[in-house]
Amino acid sequence: MAGKKEVIGVAEAELGYLEKSTSYWKALGTKCLFEKTKYAGDGNVQKYAWETGHYKTYGWAPWCMSFIVWLLMAVLGKDKADKLLCGMYNSASTIETKNAMVKAGRQVALNKAEAGDIVFRSRNGGGHVGLVTGRSADGKIITIEGNSSSSDITSWNGGAVVKHVGASWEWCVRPDWSLVENIDGWHWVKSAGIWYYQDDKGRNSYGWKLIKESSGNKKHWYFFAEDGAMMTGTINVNGNTYYLMESGDLEGACCKTDETGALHVWDV
Numbered sequence: 001m002a003g004k005k006e007v008i009g010v011a012e013a014e015l016g017y018l019e020k021s022t023s024y025w026k027a028l029g030t031k032c033l034f035e036k037t038k039y040a041g042d043g044n045v046q047k048y049a050w051e052t053g054h055y056k057t058y059g060w061a062p063w064c065m066s067f068i069v070w071l072l073m074a075v076l077g078k079d080k081a082d083k084l085l086c087g088m089y090n091s092a093s094t095i096e097t098k099n100a101m102v103k104a105g106r107q108v109a110l111n112k113a114e115a116g117d118i119v120f121r122s123r124n125g126g127g128h129v130g131l132v133t134g135r136s137a138d139g140k141i142i143t144i145e146g147n148s149s150s151s152d153i154t155s156w157n158g159g160a161v162v163k164h165v166g167a168s169w170e171w172c173v174r175p176d177w178s179l180v181e182n183i184d185g186w187h188w189v190k191s192a193g194i195w196y197y198q199d200d201k202g203r204n205s206y207g208w209k210l211i212k213e214s215s216g217n218k219k220h221w222y223f224f225a226e227d228g229a230m231m232t233g234t235i236n237v238n239g240n241t242y243y244l245m246e247s248g249d250l251e252g253a254c255c256k257t258d259e260t261g262a263l264h265v266w267d268v
Helices: 004-014 022-034 047-052 054-058 064-076 078-084 094-103
Strands: 118-123 126-135 141-148 160-165 171-173 187-191 194-198 207-212 219-224 233-237 240-244 255-257 263-265
Touching: 004 064, 004 126, 004 141, 004 187, 022 047, 047 054, 047 064, 064 078, 064 094, 064 126, 064 141, 094 118, 094 126, 094 171, 126 187, 194 219, 219 240, 240 255
Parallel strands: none
Antiparallel strands: 118 126, 118 171, 126 141, 141 160, 187 194, 207 219, 233 240, 255 263
16 A cells, blocks of 8 residues: 655655746646646746645645645545545645644654654744655755755745755654555655665564555565665575665565566566
């Protein structure tokens, strides 16, 4: 089942998206929204509010919250996204969403923030939000944020999807990923840029592990080191050489060659 790993993968793929010019929106309509960098401008015109339906209520408003909602919706669908957001799918307000999730008991200490958490900070008249993707080697929170700026770590209306390391945050909430992830208690955890696969008691998987993909019924083999770190690239296990995907939604998945010698992800 899909979960935080897949959501983070989609967030990574969105890096570099730029909001669009209002003049292009008036001339081209929705066509301009789905170009990653083309038709860039200002005015908060972007696909995230359009596809979540936030545009109908808020118009072209600051869109950092719409980006987070869109990520969850794109991977999990509207109903599951709404559950993870404690009933706040239809809100583009960072303040309203933060307050609802805190009230629902989802707040965790900032020093405990981990991949898949959502972090907030306040500003005059509103707030800003980011998706935690992990921590740097020195322990700083890494986030992917909508409507921010690569040149200004404090930006809340920068017009782009960017990654920041060490931005300042005030609150952290943890969606209840157990609502959507593997029902056997195993789930993905990212720490210092490394993926681990843990049970509900925090114990790491090691060796080979067959894990169901984000959609459909296919499963893929992953290999975890003795410390639980998911391996990527070329590895040698018991004298056999394997290649594990190094990036993308199926990062870490084992590959095999077909009859032509071409390398493909091994679907089980």
